[in-house]
Amino acid sequence: MPELPEVETSRRGIAPLIEGLLVSAVRVRQPLLRWPVSPELEQELVGQRILEVARRGKYLLLHTASGCLILHLGMSGSLRVLPTDTPAGKHDHLDVCLGERCLRLHDPRRFGAALWSSEPLRHPLLAGLGPEPLSDAFTAEYLQARLKGRSAAIKTLLMDSRLVVGVGNIYANEALFAAGIHPNRAGGRIGKARLQRLSLEVKQVLQRAIDQGGTTLRDFSRVDGRPGYFAQELKVYGRAGQPCPGCGQGIRQIRLGQRSSYYCPHCQH
Incomplete structure (x- = not known):
């Protein structure tokens, strides 16, 4: 399973490529990940601007003005920023389109997650987490x-x-x-x-x-x-x-x- 450094590496890789961009479309090819992808995801996310790509533990958080897309890479997931018209592969389950480029979730084992939350830090997956190990709180x-x-x-x-x-x-x-x-x-x-x-x-x-x-x-x-x-x-x-x-x-x-x-x-x- 990708651990904290792998997730942080992904965050640092994608943040400068998608922060500040407007979501133009959401393509859900496979909604049955670890938890089902909400059918309302497209409605919630399209038209929103990606304000920040953050991380909490092993979760990536794509913050917008109205809420947050919570991503988890599961056992074998990865993220790529690609031209929007790049053909999807067998295990490319989700695209967040941002004009000419898209953020694509690739997850062969489908243990990852893509969840929408208006209050991400109160989401059940995040609310009970301990401090970040690299923070001053971990002493x-x-x-x-x-x-x-x-x-x-x-x-x-x-x-x-x-x-x-x-x-x-x-x-x-x-x-x-x-x-x-x-x-x-x-x-x-x-x-x-x-x-x-x-x-x-x-x-x-x-x-x-x-x-x-x-x-x-x-x-x-x-x-x-x-x-x-x-x-x-x-x-x-x-x-x-x-x-x-x-x-x-x-x-x-x-x-x-x-x-x-x-x-x-x-x-x-």
């Missing part, structure tokens, strides 16, 4: 308060969008390795000093990935069609059995919360 003090008494594994907690939004599996593994924290350690048993290190490493690993265009995933390409390159720098994710870059011991793999977790048994405790 050791915040983590200490929210993790107090929690017995769940810290990696599982990091991936809970109610605690912090957008820290997916890849980056949770990488941040915990950089912070020297075992992924299965109970969240409530981590001291403030180590939480300070963890909050910093979460920010740094995400920012590096954003700067380098997102992690290369099987189904993800950047807006300009070139893959991201951060995957070449992953220290533990997907490297079970390979030597730890810190100490040389073999990276181990376990399952936590139905997700694969990778760690060094010597460097993380």
Whole structure:
């Protein structure tokens, strides 16, 4: 699934190409995505100007004066800005036409979403989200308060969008390795000093990935069609059995919360 850096890369790619443009048409070829595309979407969106392309967690928000188009890329979705007359492919499910160009949602698995909301931050998908990990609100003090008494594994907690939004599996593994924290350690048993290190490493690993265009995933390409390159720098994710870059011991793999977790048994405790 595209994670926060991939979504932010998409946002940065499409924003300068569509902000300020007027929506001239909406073409819904396949309304049955993760949630059905509203039949009123065309009526709501046509004639509106795209004021801003924002992001909340893994959701992209196309703000207009009357409301917001909430987009989610699902497991395999991507966005392209193309000439409006570009023929649609099999998995091109939605076009937001902006005169001579259009924003096209491509989603082979149809796990993405395109939802309209007049109050996006109160939408059920967004209302309960925790702070952005790159924001000033995500601190050791915040983590200490929210993790107090929690017995769940810290990696599982990091991936809970109610605690912090957008820290997916890849980056949770990488941040915990950089912070020297075992992924299965109970969240409530981590001291403030180590939480300070963890909050910093979460920010740094995400920012590096954003700067380098997102992690290369099987189904993800950047807006300009070139893959991201951060995957070449992953220290533990997907490297079970390979030597730890810190100490040389073999990276181990376990399952936590139905997700694969990778760690060094010597460097993380």
